[in-house]
Amino acid sequence: MKLKAVAKLILVGAGGMAVIAATGVWALSGGLYGCTRADEELAPTLASLSILDARPSQTQPQDERYSGCDEDDGFAYAGQYYRLTTSRAGVLNFYREAAREDGWRLESADSSPSPAPGSLAVDISALCFEKPLAGTTAHLAVWFPSDLGEDSDDFGVEVTASLDGTAWC
Known part of the structure; x- marks a missing residue:
């Protein structure tokens, strides 16, 4: 009888340890934090x-196209910076049309999305579009670093999406 109780205790303990180990592996592989x-x-x-290749004819790409996965928020991203050689309004009008022609739907527009002084910048996109893509919803943002107070004559076009979490502009 004692042997049965000890065997049962060992089996329950081993099962519990296996669950703890599996939970740890899941958490470390992106289950709780980071990218899957x-x-x-x-x-x-x-x-x-x-x-990301679409641009007003007067603008020039800056640097290389970038892409990756945001480890803090767990979403994929890709983008391109361009040198602003036309008016801001011209850029916004161009992307309204180019995005619509490419199947994107305008989600929000804010021609001057600067954050309030001392506040955390949550969404600084001047234009935000969305589109079904690869089994999820992708978000396309057109934004200007100068809206964050940077001395820049660039603008950015960025796409974000997540299959396992949430993405936004």
């Missing part, structure tokens, strides 16, 4: 989107 493998694999898909 699915979102990491989504980043190259976002980087290949033609909307």
